[in-house]
Amino acid sequence: MLADIITIGDEILIGQIVNTNSTWLAEQLEAIGIKIRQITTVSDNRQHIIQTLQEAEEQSQLIVITGGLGPTEDDITKQTLAEFFDTQLIENQEVLADIEAFVKSRNAQMNSRNRKQAELPQSCTIIRNEIGTAAGMWFERNSVVFVSMPGVPFEMKAMFSNSVIPKLKAQFKTPEVIHFTVQTFGTPESVLAEQLEEWESALPSEIKLAYLPSPERLRLRMSMVCADKESGEQLIAEQYLKLKEILGETIYDTGDNYLYETVGKLLLERNLSLSTAESCTGGNIARLISSVAGSSEYFKGSVVAYSNEIKKNILGVPEQILIQHGAVSEQTVIEMSKGVQKLMDTDFSIAVSGIAGPGGATQDKPVGTTWIAVANKQKVVASKFIFGTQRDINIRRATATALNMLRLLMIEKL
Amino acid sequence: MLADIITIGDEILIGQIVNTNSTWLAEQLEAIGIKIRQITTVSDNRQHIIQTLQEAEEQSQLIVITGGLGPTEDDITKQTLAEFFDTQLIENQEVLADIEAFVKSRNAQMNSRNRKQAELPQSCTIIRNEIGTAAGMWFERNSVVFVSMPGVPFEMKAMFSNSVIPKLKAQFKTPEVIHFTVQTFGTPESVLAEQLEEWESALPSEIKLAYLPSPERLRLRMSMVCADKESGEQLIAEQYLKLKEILGETIYDTGDNYLYETVGKLLLERNLSLSTAESCTGGNIARLISSVAGSSEYFKGSVVAYSNEIKKNILGVPEQILIQHGAVSEQTVIEMSKGVQKLMDTDFSIAVSGIAGPGGATQDKPVGTTWIAVANKQKVVASKFIFGTQRDINIRRATATALNMLRLLMIEKL
Structure with missing residues (x-):
């Protein structure tokens, strides 16, 4: 109808x-x-x-x-x-x-x-x-x-x-419609589409698939009009199992959660705490984490270290590292993540330092260059990313990437 | 067309x-x-x-x-x-x-x-x-x-x-349309409409007026289709002068700037620096200030102090104040604003502590209760607000209100 x-x-x-x-x-x-x-x-x-x-x-x-x-x-x-x-x-x-x-x-x-x-x-x-x-x-x-x-x-x-x-x-006697949304992060749409080509072409014709991309996530939505809800849900559940086998940890959740919500859920379930040290994201990670009601159960706080003095004086990044490697470097984000974790006494921490643009680029560090570290008491993992040229999009991508790295560290896949 | x-x-x-x-x-x-x-x-x-x-x-x-x-x-x-x-x-x-x-x-x-x-x-x-x-x-x-x-x-x-x-x-040769937007903050729409009744009814008929409200600001937009741009602009400029006489400092800018942009402009012009200490806003003020390209010229950073330990250990709020008056109190935000200003060595600071909801209310502090302090080296001003019941709207209103207080302090109207 x-x-x-x-x-x-x-x-x-x-x-x-x-x-x-x-x-x-x-x-x-x-x-x-x-x-x-x-x-x-x-x-x-x-x-x-x-x-x-x-x-x-x-x-x-x-x-x-x-x-x-x-x-x-x-x-x-x-x-x-x-x-x-x-x-x-x-x-x-x-x-x-x-x-x-x-x-x-x-x-x-x-x-x-x-x-x-x-x-x-x-x-x-x-x-x-x-x-x-x-x-x-x-x-x-x-x-x-x-x-x-x-x-x-x-x-x-x-x-x-x-x-x-x-x-x-x-x-009107209207049929039942089922939607099932799979949240992914980290694989670009075109690559994902290629990985899923075989699975997609073998999908039962009743199931419609949609790709819904954004800087924060790529959603895959299966929809189906069905006479019997239970058998419809079973059919979709079977397809989801196959999908999960192909995509693995690229799937971060089902339903409608953003990464900051999924990460919050994980922290809450495990009774763990988080702090963040943010340079180029400017507090964006903190404000998303804390936008969730009840987040004070697991989120202790953040140091937005926009200037190098603060990286040094509050987060304890050694001056020598800042001089030798610069604020946007592996060494700096590692020290930032350790520093904030210790300062706020949390189980996990995130640190981000990058060049959001349009200014700030150097010869070997173009706009978009971003170092992200995630850490717990035993382990620190740092990675470098080169996002794009748009300041706001760079901040959004750095935020989502950092949250996804934290997720992977928490489930021991990083 | x-x-x-x-x-x-x-x-x-x-x-x-x-x-x-x-x-x-x-x-x-x-x-x-x-x-x-x-x-x-x-x-x-x-x-x-x-x-x-x-x-x-x-x-x-x-x-x-x-x-x-x-x-x-x-x-x-x-x-x-x-x-x-x-x-x-x-x-x-x-x-x-x-x-x-x-x-x-x-x-x-x-x-x-x-x-x-x-x-x-x-x-x-x-x-x-x-x-x-x-x-x-x-x-x-x-x-x-x-x-x-x-x-x-x-x-x-x-x-x-x-x-x-x-x-x-x-x-296409499209007719010239002039828009002139006046940004206001702090006076509710119905009150503003009453204040402007006389001015509005005397507006030249060619000028159309629109009220555009949001939690961040209330925009007044004058629009006019005109054959001659220059005389049109002059007509609108005359009306703006009258409007300014009525509304005074409720007008924070013309054009399309948000408060965080206007405040940034003021800081940059005067070569002054800012830090923030945020509890219920969770980093939202910092991320807006730092969303502006070039904000590192005036923004040094923020401490998102979601937990009381951080208010105490990093911002230096005396434990006695937290126990006696609570985290959402005049005394606490004053100490937070002084603490972050000293810690980050800035000319100005903002501090916010409130109950964003839905949890956290007490008998004398309903959801929405928010204390905001703004400070420079000579002066601290703190005010209490009771916003609404919606978490996201409370955060947005607290953010805009804090930025407006900073603006008023900077232009010596607070």
């Missing part, structure tokens, strides 16, 4: 707000087995809205519309829907009572604009709004369902979850 | 990622006077892509396409565009050399998939990609321009800013 999502309003078209409503709706619909054919954002323009509705009606069995139901002049969704369904706006007494109660609860006075919000297309089924003044609408024509809701995210979400989803489930 | 944005790929349609590319593109196009007619998201489906291109071609003069250019099987944008423009894919030697150089810089090996990314439609103008393997494409037909770019946000953004915008400006 196919659905279209239509978002009405200028804020998205001028780049003022991000279309998070559509993402949320798509996720909800996907979870009950409804596939989104198209997401369309149009302005508050009568003709454009009608044309978009006509096209969607030809292709999909469900059309979910958000926006354009506010009390101001430029909100024309209701009138346009009335025209599209050849019906009239009439004042709905139930909705009027809802609006009056809502306005009263806010200690405000009813005005003509509020009252106008009770005027709704005669032929629709009303979806009541318990936390705002714009009611939703449900239309049906030739087995196609149209749902119109306000654009205010929390009003839309409450209405959709409480009223629309139950109605959709009752009306 | 109208433009359509078409996003190709399943990730958005299944609700896995938010369509931030379109928002960013819409904002960029808007800024050069190009109005977005429609944003459409479709799946990697040949027929659907072609139909969407046809419809867009009838309505708009510019069609910006992102996504579907990766090296995997499900990426079909290139083939589909070749079909749509009745041309063939041929290996482009320049792009091949770019890809080879890129792969080499990553210490990886070329493979058949990388090589295939050099195959591009014969009739298009290539847009080179300096930070990835998927080249962009520029097509023209009957005065309509089609631009196709990869969906990876940082590759797309670099390509669009560096290559596409200059080409669009050269090709």
Whole structure:
């Protein structure tokens, strides 16, 4: 079964707000087995809205519309829907009572604009709004369902979850959809695709595979529409076992965790502590680790050692090493990782020093050159990486690479 | 002039990622006077892509396409565009050399998939990609321009800013649009709107005003389409003067700088140095300050003191203060700010300690309670804030509030 999502309003078209409503709706619909054919954002323009509705009606069995139901002049969704369904706006007494109660609860006075919000297309089924003044609408024509809701995210979400989803489930018998996401790090997309060529071509045709890359991780997602959830999950589990055999420790998790979350989980489970010493990442590792609620259980702190004095005076990197090898060197990151581990008395530590760019390059150390060390009480491992030329991406890649090295050290694969 | 944005790929349609590319593109196009007619998201489906291109071609003069250019099987944008423009894919030697150089810089090996990314439609103008393997494409037909770019946000953004915008400006004579953004911090939107009521109602009708709120700042943007840039700019400058009289130091900058950039600029101009001591912000202030290229000129480092031991042992907060007043207290942040300033020998310092949540609240310190101190060699100012219940928002608000306090201390308004 196919659905279209239509978002009405200028804020998205001028780049003022991000279309998070559509993402949320798509996720909800996907979870009950409804596939989104198209997401369309149009302005508050009568003709454009009608044309978009006509096209969607030809292709999909469900059309979910958000926006354009506010009390101001430029909100024309209701009138346009009335025209599209050849019906009239009439004042709905139930909705009027809802609006009056809502306005009263806010200690405000009813005005003509509020009252106008009770005027709704005669032929629709009303979806009541318990936390705002714009009611939703449900239309049906030739087995196609149209749902119109306000654009205010929390009003839309409450209405959709409480009223629309139950109605959709009752009306349509939708198949179950399973997603299984495998998180990888360290192997570029093209190399991974080559490694997986054979496995991929032998995948059961019901399973769809997607590669989702970013500087932080490369996700592989298997999706499957199935009549029976249990057997579907088993089929995907079998494929995951094969995948794990091919990729090994390149897989750092399943589900949706980032590396900083997976590493946090490992530390928590094992009751171990972490500190970081950061130069070019500037505290980015610390802030990600500490962004997780409860991270104070395993994260003690960080020294952001942006200047060499701090590497020397606080982390105890010998001046001789800084002079002889430079701040971006194997010797320096090893000393930084040892220094912070001792200073903060932790089981594990991470140290990063690199040239994030655009300045700071030398003849033998181009922008992107980054040394990373991870250590526990017995072992220190340091590696050199040459990332790219973009400062922000270099910081993100150095962060993820350091976290992955820590993970590998913790599971004794480094 | 109208433009359509078409996003190709399943990730958005299944609700896995938010369509931030379109928002960013819409904002960029808007800024050069190009109005977005429609944003459409479709799946990697040949027929659907072609139909969407046809419809867009009838309505708009510019069609910006992102996504579907990766090296995997499900990426079909290139083939589909070749079909749509009745041309063939041929290996482009320049792009091949770019890809080879890129792969080499990553210490990886070329493979058949990388090589295939050099195959591009014969009739298009290539847009080179300096930070990835998927080249962009520029097509023209009957005065309509089609631009196709990869969906990876940082590759797309670099390509669009560096290559596409200059080409669009050269090709189309778009009306001049002036934007003037005033950055404010510290006054809530509803209060600000009240303060500005009179000024706003007296604004010349050509100037449109938008309030753009976020946890980091509240932007006021004046926009104006004008025939003569100079007189337009003068009109806006006059309004800005009046605005400045009303809002005073609530305005921290004009243009697009965040507080961490404005503060960095101030430090650099005055040749002053900064250190931070962060508990609940976990390094977020440090990573923002150090995200600016050249920040090593004024930023020496940070101690992320997540545990009390570190507040005591490294920052020198007396144990008695921690026991008597707690880690989230006026006394503690004052000692933290003094401690880090001395430790790192800087002119200014920031210290933050708070309960980001969801855990950690006590009877008299609810989630969101945050103490912030800013200091120079002569003066320490500490203030208490009670932010909200959301961990991530609390961290962002604490960060921005601390940076704003530093700014006010630096300009002697605190």
